[in-house]
Amino acid sequence: MAHEEIRKGPWTEQEDYLLTNVVGLFGDRRWDFVAKVSGLNRTGKSCRLRWVNYLHPGLKRGKMTAQEEHLVLELHAKWGNRWSRIARKLPGRTDNEIKNYWRTHMRKKALEQKQTTSSSMTSSDSSSSSNPTLDSLSPDTEKESFYDTGGLVAEPSLDGNKQAQEIVDRGYSMDDIWKDLDMTDESPISQLYGTFSEGSNFYCPPPVSPVWDNCSSSFWKLDDEESKMFLPSTNLPTYYDLTEAPSYGY
DNA sequence: AATGATATCAACCGCTCCTTA
DNA sequence: CTAAGGAGCGGTTGATATCAT
Numbered sequence: 001m002a003h004e005e006i007r008k009g010p011w012t013e014q015e016d017y018l019l020t021n022v023v024g025l026f027g028d029r030r031w032d033f034v035a036k037v038s039g040l041n042r043t044g045k046s047c048r049l050r051w052v053n054y055l056h057p058g059l060k061r062g063k064m065t066a067q068e069e070h071l072v073l074e075l076h077a078k079w080g081n082r083w084s085r086i087a088r089k090l091p092g093r094t095d096n097e098i099k100n101y102w103r104t105h106m107r108k109k110a111l112e113q114k115q116t117t118s119s120s121m122t123s124s125d126s127s128s129s130s131n132p133t134l135d136s137l138s139p140d141t142e143k144e145s146f147y148d149t150g151g152l153v154a155e156p157s158l159d160g161n162k163q164a165q166e167i168v169d170r171g172y173s174m175d176d177i178w179k180d181l182d183m184t185d186e187s188p189i190s191q192l193y194g195t196f197s198e199g200s201n202f203y204c205p206p207p208v209s210p211v212w213d214n215c216s217s218s219f220w221k222l223d224d225e226e227s228k229m230f231l232p233s234t235n236l237p238t239y240y241d242l243t244e245a246p247s248y249g250y
Numbered sequence: 251a252a253t254g255a256t257a258t259c260a261a262c263c264g265c266t267c268c269t270t271a
Numbered sequence: 272c273t274a275a276g277g278a279g280c281g282g283t284t285g286a287t288a289t290c291a292t
Contacts (some may be wrong), residue, residue: 009261010261011262011288017254019278032277032278032279043262046261046262049260049261049262050260050261053259054261081281083281084279084280084281085280095281096259096271099282100258101259104257104259107259
């Protein structure tokens with residue numbers, strides 16, 4: 001293959017669309033593979049970042065609530081700049097988001113709080129030892145962050161991943177799927193792209209609807225044989241919550 | 251209305267850790 | 272056991288938006 005230059009910088013709608021579909025198919029693992037198979041001239045890293053910080057269906061968008069803010073303060077006081085760890089305690093928020101938020105909003109607050117607490121430290125220490133907010137947190141979910149879906153099967157509790165549970169029920173696993181894929185030089189999706197794109201000119205969905213709306217139509221033109229390979233081809237990426245679809249400022 | 255300052259946040263970079271062969 | 276490759280993390284940068292003058 002000719003070595004094409006790796007794309008950097010802001011993502012386009014088309015790229016988001018492609019990435020969303022490919023992640024829907026193959027799961028959010030093996031990012032190099034995802035990058036390769038998607039036809040995006042992006043690194044796996046870049047794809048992962050885009051997915052985790054922006055495209056993941058479980059993401060909350062918008063301002064931090066006072067409660068979240070408080071939690072970030074507490075957790076940062078406890079753990080320092082362990083952003084991913086903190087993010088795990090704030091469902092729907094990413095490490096990057098929290099990190100940014102901290103830098104812009106809360107460094108000042110933290111300093112202020114530190115000063116006020118240190119001035120009132122002499123009487124009572126309420127900051128670290130007894131910590132009701134932390135204590136009342138849900139059981140530790142550190143092993144798997146909310147956005148770590150591990151492909152379609154890892155997080156069946158997520159709203160949109162009910163299908164994923166079905167896969168498990170039917171006895172499929174991502175491992176099986178990967179094995180199948182590894183055995184073929186040309187992955188089915190690359191064949192798919194033959195009808196979908198010419199070079200870097202991606203198919204562009206109609207501008208009126210969110211990109212995801214079209215996921216289950218033109219894009220998913222697989223043979224019966226192929227579609228059996230990775231399931232649930234029928235209504236796959238529809239699990240994305242379109243009401244929370246990000247706006248594109250580009 | 252124009253311009254400069256500041257805030258915000260998406261994205262990249264480099265490093266470390268983990269997994270796999 | 273070890274080396275290589277991939278994934279994840281934290282820090283940083285740069286483009287854009289918003290606010291103040």
